[in-house]
Amino acid sequence: SHPPVGMEAVRETVVAGGRHETITLQAETSTPRARTLSASFVRECTPLGELPPARRQRKKNEGKARARALLRLDPVKHGQYREAERARKSGAAQRAASGELKARGSRKRPWDEGAVPVDAGMPSPPWKQQARQRVMADLQALEQREEERVAHGQLSRERRTALAPGARCGSCSTCVLLIRFGGTRTQHTGKCETALLSLGQ
Numbered sequence: 363s364h365p366p367v368g369m370e371a372v373r374e375t376v377v378a379g380g381r382h383e384t385i386t387l388q389a390e391t392s393t394p395r396a397r398t399l400s401a402s403f404v405r406e407c408t409p410l411g412e413l414p415p416a417r418r419q420r421k422k423n424e425g426k427a428r429a430r431a432l433l434r435l436d437p438v439k440h441g442q443y444r445e446a447e448r449a450r451k452s453g454a455a456q457r458a459a460s461g462e463l464k465a466r467g468s469r470k471r472p473w474d475e476g477a478v479p480v481d482a483g484m485p486s487p488p489w490k491q492q493a494r495q496r497v498m499a500d501l502q503a504l505e506q507r508e509e510e511r512v513a514h515g516q517l518s519r520e521r522r523t524a525l526a527p528g529a530r531c532g533s534c535s536t537c538v539l540l541i542r543f544g545g546t547r548t549q550h551t552g553k554c555e556t557a558l559l560s561l562g563q
Contacts, residue, residue, distance in 0.1 A: 386400055410418050434440050486494070 410421060413421065433443055
């Protein structure tokens with residue numbers, strides 16, 4: 363008999379209650395008749411790498427819980443586990459009491475002012491430098507837009523307070539409509555929202 367050549371795997375996913383996969387293996391023989399052989403089997407368990415992230419994390423948590431349950435069933439291992447946990451907790455408590463544990467957020471990060479990264483001597487790769495430059499440019503643009511917005515608001519407030527009663531401000535909705543459709547100042551008198559506000563009406 364000749365060995366099969368051209369092995370290929372065809373995967374079909376069947377969702378029924380749980381995810382079961384039927385994997386079909388096909389091969390063509392190198393005999394004169396060139397028969398196609400196939401075999402299939404059902405895989406009950408999908409590998410963790412092929413699961414979506416939420417399902418993968420849940421499966422890992424279930425595996426850890428199962429391992430802890432098996433550990434509790436074995437009295438020797440359970441005793442060792444309890445002893446290790448006790449030592450870990452007491453050590454953490456002692457370090458906290460002696461002040462070795464720093465408060466969260468007290469550690470200097472590379473992007474803080476004055477903090478030097480550990481690998482300061484090694485240059486960052488170009489893609490990281492470009493990404494950092496893009497982020498800095500975006501932050502500067504955001505800050506500039508915010509400053510312009512604050513300045514514009516301040517200027518508008520100053521104009522409104524300096525406006526004479528009954529005058530046309532040119533920025534309220536009534537002014538905009540009258541300017542767009544050719545309204546005169548006499549038509550606008552007494553209708554400007556800013557003027558009415560300045561009159562206290």
